[in-house]
Amino acid sequence: KGEEDPEFIEYPSISGPVPDMIRSTMNFFRTTILKEKVIKVPGQSESLRIWNYPEAALEEAVANSLYHREYQTREPVEVRIYPDSLVIINYGGHDRSLKMESFKKGIIRPRRYRNRRLGDFLKELDLTEGKATGIPTIRKAIKRNGSPNPEFETDEDRSYFMILFHTHEQFKTESKQSGGTEVVQSGGTKVVQSDDTTALTDRQEQIVKLLRENPNLSVRKLASILGLNSSAVQKHLNTLKEKKLIQRIGGTRGYWKIKN
Numbered sequence: 001k002g003e004e005d006p007e008f009i010e011y012p013s014i015s016g017p018v019p020d021m022i023r024s025t026m027n028f029f030r031t032t033i034l035k036e037k038v039i040k041v042p043g044q045s046e047s048l049r050i051w052n053y054p055e056a057a058l059e060e061a062v063a064n065s066l067y068h069r070e071y072q073t074r075e076p077v078e079v080r081i082y083p084d085s086l087v088i089i090n091y092g093g094h095d096r097s098l099k100m101e102s103f104k105k106g107i108i109r110p111r112r113y114r115n116r117r118l119g120d121f122l123k124e125l126d127l128t129e130g131k132a133t134g135i136p137t138i139r140k141a142i143k144r145n146g147s148p149n150p151e152f153e154t155d156e157d158r159s160y161f162m163i164l165f166h167t168h169e170q171f172k173t174e175s176k177q178s179g180g181t182e183v184v185q186s187g188g189t190k191v192v193q194s195d196d197t198t199a200l201t202d203r204q205e206q207i208v209k210l211l212r213e214n215p216n217l218s219v220r221k222l223a224s225i226l227g228l229n230s231s232a233v234q235k236h237l238n239t240l241k242e243k244k245l246i247q248r249i250g251g252t253r254g255y256w257k258i259k260n
Contacts, residue, residue, distance in 0.1 A: 064090075147167075206226065215258070219234055
């Protein structure tokens with residue numbers, strides 16, 4: 001309920017190998033934190049899809065926080081979730097050769113890595129690129145989603161590094177209910193948001209696309225391709241089946257039928 005409120009919920013710590021911690025944290029975000037709105041714009045065929053926080057930006061920030069953490073300091077990476085923001089903190093700030101102005105501009109040129117060997121592993125697992133593209137990737141995802149710019153913070157001793165994400169303005173806006181739709185004021189333009197039960201998340205659209213290309217994909221293979229655990233993939237598949245967009249034919253040795 002905010003920093004001044006004494007009441008808060010503390011979720012269980014996430015531990016294990018670094019790649020597993022990245023994936024587990026993102027699964028937690030997807031199932032607990034991330035929300036999507038589908039806004040139908042009058043006179044426009046395609047709906048506007050926005051998220052309270054862009055998933056790609058959070059994933060990059062989580063990976064970076066564990067990549068650049070000071071592991072000799074016995075302080076875990078922290079994730080703090082407030083009503084209108086999400087904060088990720090890792091202890092052990094960035095190298096002094098990098099100025100805060102670079103983060104604000106999204107241009108990172110000097111590269112000195114605290115955990116280069118770890119970075120090589122994460123690059124091989126496609127969890128990072130290792131080319132100083134983390135901050136530009138975050139800013140690009142933020143811009144594409146129409147979210148407020150993130151804030152970066154450290155201290156003179158570079159003892160920590162914090163990135164603060166602001167929730168999208170549409171998730172702060174008070175809306176008027178009207179016959180199953182919401183009339184949302186956005187920048188002076190009236191748009192109609194519908195509770196569209198057939199709306200899919202980016203991840204679900206990705207699963208449908210993969211199944212169109214290869215209807216024989218198993219849950220385990222989908223999980224491997226998407227970098228998720230099998231239970232998370234199964235939840236998405238269950239949702240797609242509930243929306244009657246996919247159908248399993250033939251059990252374990254069967255295939256997926258995609259409905260148009």
